[in-house]
Ligand code: FAD
């Protein structure tokens with residue numbers, strides 16, 4: 149049980165009664181699920197490492213329904229766990245005990261799209277990939293992309309401030325989300341759904357909800373600025389002999405590719421071994437200690453291809469890169485992206501995953517992996533490093549046959565102390581959720597945590613929204 153492994157006690161929230169169920173059923177007929185089998189996948193996270201035992205799943209269709217649910221739950225002191233596509237990686241998306249799960253799955257309507265400004269307004273439950281398909285038909289794309297695109301909801305992306313594979317080019321959701329609508333714990337609807345590039349009227353309240361992981365309000369709709377679909381996309385997949393060559397290739401690539409660079413990702417050879425072994429993918433270049441995936445997005449394919457092949461020639465001539473391949477056709481582009489995007493899936497086939505998502509100065513980024521590999525020796529099955537190098541974000545993952553308390557203790561808090569020593573972030577893009585909330589102090593000062601707790605107490609005085617997540621309770 150999650151509660152046993154993590155030593156957490158249920159807070160004195162009310163238990164769902166038959167009268168509560170009747171209220172919900174009357175409010176949204178057909179949107180109340182209590183069948184145990186149907187509830188199972190909503191109670192367990194994507195990594196299958198935490199599990200709750202909620203007995204009720206609510207699927208509202210409108211903001212007003214969300215508002216009525218929260219108003220009622222707040223009065224009744226019932227805890228609520230907001231859930232999007234349930235692809236979160238820190239245990240934030242599933243209940244810890246019997247919290248009511250409020251899923252945005254049926255809130256999947258596009259409200260408007262303006263093809264002059266590129267501003268999309270939609271409900272929170274729209275699946276990221278569906279939004280991207282919709283936009284592509286109008287020659288636009290979403291400003292974010294991640295391997296979970298087929299399942300994650302835009303509301304979940306906003307609630308976690310997801311980064312992903314395009315952040316290097318289009319920036320974080322803190323810049324591209326222009327407005328949002330959220331329902332607060334007491335049921336009040338906060339309409340900050342502005343569709344303006346510029347709006348300096350008072351505090352920017354939407355930022356409070358971006359990355360708040362369902363603890364301050366439920367995001368019900370978002371307004372987001374979308375870029376034009378690039379006319380030409382090209383990819384390079386390269387093998388590098390060492391991590392310092394990965395870094396020098398990055399500097400060279402920024403200089404030579406400039407404005408068309410849209411992604412710079414890296415993975416080590418241990419990751420390559422995992423995608424080959426578990427997913428039967430094929431390494432398209434000669435085996436190397438590191439691989440780099442570079443994407444360009446531009447408006448002139450001949451011009452971009454020429455730039456990319458000049459770059460490849462240069463990095464090979466200067467021995468920064470040992471081998472490489474280029475792609476401009478869709479099929480090969482997808483094949484090369486799969487090598488990087490499907491590492492998460494390959495790790496899930498490898499055993500129990502200890503997952504870390506760290507920001508560090510880039511020159512220190514891989515030292516943490518090397519250090520951990522030496523520290524853990526044979527007690528770990530795989531110790532791998534990959535991530536969004538262009539954003540200074542390392543994904544350090546360790547696998548073992550099954551969960552072991554002693555292995556966990558060998559990793560934590562060591563990883564967090566290591567990160568803190570270089571003023572890094574112990575959660576670069578996945579959030580704190582349930583698993584990491586106790587480690588927030590490695591990345592934030594006491595005063596900042598206190599202020600966060602005060603915001604939480606002000607917006608959700610009874611603490612019904614996603615309890616046990618993101619922030620340690622005040623006394624801790
Ligand atoms: P969920 O998992 O359902 O929820 C995540 C958190 O947000 C929970 O705390 C939940 O309570 C809260 N929440 C959900 N919806 C709402 C809402 N409407 N209002 C308020 N709170 C809400 N993340 C990255 O940043 N970059 C990546 O590249 C990336 N790649 C991934 C690849 C894979 C294969 C997987 C499985 C995950 C990946 N993630 C990545 C993790 C990432 O956080 C999620 O994929 C995504 O942003 C979560 O969206 P979701 O709809 O699944 O949210």
Ligand code: MLT
Pocket residue numbers: 295312488489491492505535536543
């Ligand atoms: C990624 O970049 O692949 C995601 O953040 C998922 C992960 O960390 O495994």
Ligand code: ZN
Pocket residue numbers: 312535536543577
């Ligand atoms: Zn990532």
